[in-house]
Amino acid sequence: MVENIEKSSALFEQIEKMVEWLACFGRSERNGVTRLLYTKDWQQAQQGVEGYMKGIGLCTYYDDVGNLYGRLPGTNQNSNVILTGSHIDTVRDGGKYDGAYGIIAGIIALQYLFKQYGSPKKTIEVVSLCEEEGSRFPVTYWGSSNITGGKKLADINDIKDSEGISFVKAMNEAGFGHGHHCPPKRNDLECFIEMHIEQGIVLEKEEKTIGVVSHIVGQRRYTITVEGESNHAGTTPMGLRKDAMYAAAEMIQTLIEKGKNTSPELVVTVGQIIVEPNVSNVIPRKAIFSLDIRHSEEEVLNLFCQETFQELELISLKHQTRISINNWMDETPVKMCENLNKLSETILMKDNISYKKMTSGAGHDSQIFGQSIPTLLLFVPSQNGISHSPLEFTRTEDLEEGIKTLIKVLYELAY
Amino acid sequence: MVENIEKSSALFEQIEKMVEWLACFGRSERNGVTRLLYTKDWQQAQQGVEGYMKGIGLCTYYDDVGNLYGRLPGTNQNSNVILTGSHIDTVRDGGKYDGAYGIIAGIIALQYLFKQYGSPKKTIEVVSLCEEEGSRFPVTYWGSSNITGGKKLADINDIKDSEGISFVKAMNEAGFGHGHHCPPKRNDLECFIEMHIEQGIVLEKEEKTIGVVSHIVGQRRYTITVEGESNHAGTTPMGLRKDAMYAAAEMIQTLIEKGKNTSPELVVTVGQIIVEPNVSNVIPRKAIFSLDIRHSEEEVLNLFCQETFQELELISLKHQTRISINNWMDETPVKMCENLNKLSETILMKDNISYKKMTSGAGHDSQIFGQSIPTLLLFVPSQNGISHSPLEFTRTEDLEEGIKTLIKVLYELAY
Numbered sequence: 035m036v037e038n039i040e041k042s043s044a045l046f047e048q049i050e051k052m053v054e055w056l057a058c059f060g061r062s063e064r065n066g067v068t069r070l071l072y073t074k075d076w077q078q079a080q081q082g083v084e085g086y087m088k089g090i091g092l093c094t095y096y097d098d099v100g101n102l103y104g105r106l107p108g109t110n111q112n113s114n115v116i117l118t119g120s121h122i123d124t125v126r127d128g129g130k131y132d133g134a135y136g137i138i139a140g141i142i143a144l145q146y147l148f149k150q151y152g153s154p155k156k157t158i159e160v161v162s163l164c165e166e167e168g169s170r171f172p173v174t175y176w177g178s179s180n181i182t183g184g185k186k187l188a189d190i191n192d193i194k195d196s197e198g199i200s201f202v203k204a205m206n207e208a209g210f211g212h213g214h215h216c217p218p219k220r221n222d223l224e225c226f227i228e229m230h231i232e233q234g235i236v237l238e239k240e241e242k243t244i245g246v247v248s249h250i251v252g253q254r255r256y257t258i259t260v261e262g263e264s265n266h267a268g269t270t271p272m273g274l275r276k277d278a279m280y281a282a283a284e285m286i287q288t289l290i291e292k293g294k295n296t297s298p299e300l301v302v303t304v305g306q307i308i309v310e311p312n313v314s315n316v317i318p319r320k321a322i323f324s325l326d327i328r329h330s331e332e333e334v335l336n337l338f339c340q341e342t343f344q345e346l347e348l349i350s351l352k353h354q355t356r357i358s359i360n361n362w363m364d365e366t367p368v369k370m371c372e373n374l375n376k377l378s379e380t381i382l383m384k385d386n387i388s389y390k391k392m393t394s395g396a397g398h399d400s401q402i403f404g405q406s407i408p409t410l411l412l413f414v415p416s417q418n419g420i421s422h423s424p425l426e427f428t429r430t431e432d433l434e435e436g437i438k439t440l441i442k443v444l445y446e447l448a449y
Numbered sequence: 450m451v452e453n454i455e456k457s458s459a460l461f462e463q464i465e466k467m468v469e470w471l472a473c474f475g476r477s478e479r480n481g482v483t484r485l486l487y488t489k490d491w492q493q494a495q496q497g498v499e500g501y502m503k504g505i506g507l508c509t510y511y512d513d514v515g516n517l518y519g520r521l522p523g524t525n526q527n528s529n530v531i532l533t534g535s536h537i538d539t540v541r542d543g544g545k546y547d548g549a550y551g552i553i554a555g556i557i558a559l560q561y562l563f564k565q566y567g568s569p570k571k572t573i574e575v576v577s578l579c580e581e582e583g584s585r586f587p588v589t590y591w592g593s594s595n596i597t598g599g600k601k602l603a604d605i606n607d608i609k610d611s612e613g614i615s616f617v618k619a620m621n622e623a624g625f626g627h628g629h630h631c632p633p634k635r636n637d638l639e640c641f642i643e644m645h646i647e648q649g650i651v652l653e654k655e656e657k658t659i660g661v662v663s664h665i666v667g668q669r670r671y672t673i674t675v676e677g678e679s680n681h682a683g684t685t686p687m688g689l690r691k692d693a694m695y696a697a698a699e700m701i702q703t704l705i706e707k708g709k710n711t712s713p714e715l716v717v718t719v720g721q722i723i724v725e726p727n728v729s730n731v732i733p734r735k736a737i738f739s740l741d742i743r744h745s746e747e748e749v750l751n752l753f754c755q756e757t758f759q760e761l762e763l764i765s766l767k768h769q770t771r772i773s774i775n776n777w778m779d780e781t782p783v784k785m786c787e788n789l790n791k792l793s794e795t796i797l798m799k800d801n802i803s804y805k806k807m808t809s810g811a812g813h814d815s816q817i818f819g820q821s822i823p824t825l826l827l828f829v830p831s832q833n834g835i836s837h838s839p840l841e842f843t844r845t846e847d848l849e850e851g852i853k854t855l856i857k858v859l860y861e862l863a864y
Contacts, residue, residue, distance in 0.1 A: 232684065233681055233684050234681060234683075234684025234685055234686075235680075235684075235685065235689055236684070236686065236689075239689065251683065253683065255729055255730075265649075265650070265834055266648055266649055266810065266811060266834065266836060266837075267716065267718035267720060267741045267743070267810075268649075268666065268668065268716060268741075268743050268809075268810030268811040268812070269647060269648045269649025269650075269651070269809070269810040269811050269834065269836075270649055270650060270716070270810070270834060271649075271651060271713075271714075271716065272705075272708065272709050272713075272715075272716060272717070274650055274651075274654065274834075277705070277718075279701065279719050279720070279722065280701070280702070280705045280719070282698075283697075283698045283699075283701035283702045283705075283719075284698075284702050286694065286695070286698035287695070287698045287699050287702055290687075290692070290695045290698075293687065294687050298686075298687075299686075300687075301682065301683060301685070301686065301687060302687070303682035303692075303729075303730065303731075303732055304694050304695070304698070304733075305682060305694070305724075305726075305727070305728050305729045305730060305731050305732065305733055306724065306727045306728060306729045307694070307722060307724055307727070308727075309720075309721065309722055311720075312720070312721045312722070312723075313720050313721060314670055314718075314720045314721045314739035314741055315670075315718065315720060315741050316718075316720050317718055317720065318719075318720055324729035326682045326683075326729050326730050328682070328683050394683075394684070395681070395682075395683030395684040395685070396681060396683045396684050397683075419680060419681065419684065419685060421681060421684075422681075
């Protein structure tokens with residue numbers, strides 16, 4: 035077991051500097067970070083990370099979709115690989131921590147372990163995954179899905195970005211997709227470990243330093259359309275209306291109210307509404323709204339949908355409107371590895387680090403890896419829960435505790 | 450009293466042809482009518498109506514804002530004037546009946562009366578009011594308000610249309626506002642009588658031919674802004690949200706529900722909603738929605754606002770959001786003349802014409818006249834309640850019953 039890591043200021047400073055250094059690649063006007071897949075900023079960020087990896091003595095290589103690896107070879111040549119890391123891409127005007135932190139944590143952990151303990155028994159690699167956000171092309175988890183085999187080149191043949199540039203062209207121009215690098219699919223992974231910011235306010239509110247993720251929640255998204263009848267707001271008595279807004283308001287309230295009473299962990303969001311004709315003195319003929327529901331158990335999502343959608347039908351009937359419910363996203367919940375969670379909890383308890391066993395309401399590369407290999411996802415707090423924004427912030431003290439935990443977990447697994 | 454008007458097909462045909470003829474001025478691509486104030490189409494329509502008036506022997510003249518009059522002089526030269534008519538302007542892509550019917554009815558009635566009974570004792574005039582809708586400039590009831598003195602040239606000095614053309618320039622180019630015509634303000638009116646389509650579905654639903662309007666409702670419009678906090682739809686537990694959409698949905702439901710329980714005649718409409726950032730996976734930070742309420746009694750509107758706005762404050766508090774309620778229209782209810790209503794009802798009952806005493810939920814020139822002189826507003830049914838649309842339709846049988854009623858009312862008042 036790793037003994038108490040010295041309380042020097044060196045680690046703290048290295049983390050602080052490395053966060054700022056990596057955030058320079060793709061710095062946006064609003065002081066955020068924009069690194070979209072295969073763009074110049076993305077390429078330079080990967081090259082920068084590659085240089086850093088080389089600098090601390092890791093063997094580096096890319097796969098053919100642009101995932102970048104830094105390898106610390108194990109003495110046991112037959113061992114599978116312990117993989118850690120996260121994604122290098124960002125949303126437009128994102129923060130310095132989302133994705134970046136997992137890569138930084140992996141690099142610093144490997145540097146520390148090699149310096150203190152020399153070569154591990156099992157090979158450890160840190161990965162800078164090429165893409166997770168889906169911010170340039172309508173494709174998410176492109177990096178991790180290629181590694182696990184869930185996606186492949188053929189899947190993106192017809193896909194273009196908002197400027198009409200094809201996925202294939204962008205990839206080729208960045209130097210990938212030609213077969214010059216190794217194929218992305220891997221069969222030699224023992225496990226995946228991802229450090230990430232929480233992107234929520236739970237750890238901060240509960241004053242916990244580390245989040246140990248038990249599940250990444252299942253996520254369903256719907257578009258619900260309510261159709262009534264447009265009429266004059268002054269000349270149509272209340273009893274003769276088919277008011278799509280009125281019906282939608284009752285449905286939205288029912289959905290969220292019901293969500294709160296179904297399970298404490300269920301989250302229900304109506305983030306978007308579009309009304310037609312959307313004029314103050316005309317009764318709306320149509321209301322279209324979104325529904326986003328997430329929970330760690332498929333059965334809870336099923337039950338919620340089954341019961342609530344029946345109620346929506348009744349509400350629609352009562353208002354003499356027509357309703358259609360269209361599901362356009364259905365991601366099942368993914369369980370993280372129990373053994374790896376237990377190992378982390380043992381380490382955290384021993385070192386007296388406050389932590390919370392929790393679910394992740396956001397999607398992460400860990401949900402892709404977690405479907406085929408043992409996966410560990412650890413969170414550090416996000417100030418005010420803000421993410422996908424230049425205001426994204428995590429205190430360096432918290433980043434440091436996360437990295438120390440990663441170091442100890444990797445030591446237990448690889449040394 | 451006018452004896453039963455002959456059941457010849459002549460009147461029916463004249464009405465049908467005149468509706469189509471007038472609709473040709475400003476015919477739109479979608480087969481609707483667009484006659485915006487002082488445009489070429491508007492000018493040609495007024496000139497057309499002027500020609501028709503001359504053709505049946507009326508003395509015609511304009512006032513200086515463009516109201517067009519056709520005068521049937523009375524034998525009693527000291528009498529005040531009995532005025533009938535409606536507005537010539539339309540909304541964009543409006544129908545053939547809104548406004549136009551009142552002008553057509555007046556012209557046909559005067560032609561019939563003069564042909565049957567010769568000159569009246571009191572002078573009768575039919576007016577083609579220049580503007581009511583506010584469709585080109587942000588000014589409504591421009592024609593009637595100039596006649597009653599509620600508005601004058603100085604009020605529109607800084608006003609422009611959506612293309613930047615000033616009200617004054619448009620008026621001057623159409624030949625008005627130079628002082629070449631008589632001043633619009635009149636002190637010689639005995640009463641105003643307006644025939645109009647209902648623009649609602651009440652007469653049709655209740656199978657009544659004529660609506661006798663007791664009040665034009667008071668109308669208030671508000672913009673209600675609810676401010677909460679934007680957060681990640683996946684990582685923010687329900688208990689930590691300040692969801693502006695959730696709060697707004699409850700408020701909208703409360704407003705409409707409460708409206709239905711306050712008074713059978715109160716109408717409550719939320720026609721418009723704008724949500725920010727309006728993205729399916731982000732909890733809305735802001736919801737801005739409109740509120741339109743109408744009733745014939747000021748006290749009912751006061752009571753509704755007082756009680757319901759208090760409830761909205763409580764809902765806002767419960768959701769930890771902030772609410773602001775901004776009133777931007779407040780038109781008081783206007784009572785139509787009881788004696789003229791009684792006269793109409795007597796005529797309708799005698800002739801066994803089905804009618805309904807009702808309020809008008811829409812605004813009309815009659816609410817401007819009704820504030821200073823005795824005013825009568827009679828409705829004919831609108832098919833499916835559709836108005837402000839190329840689909841606007843009233844059966845010629847119903848138009849005819851309305852005109853016959855007008856003839857009889859005018860006879861009683863002027864002969």
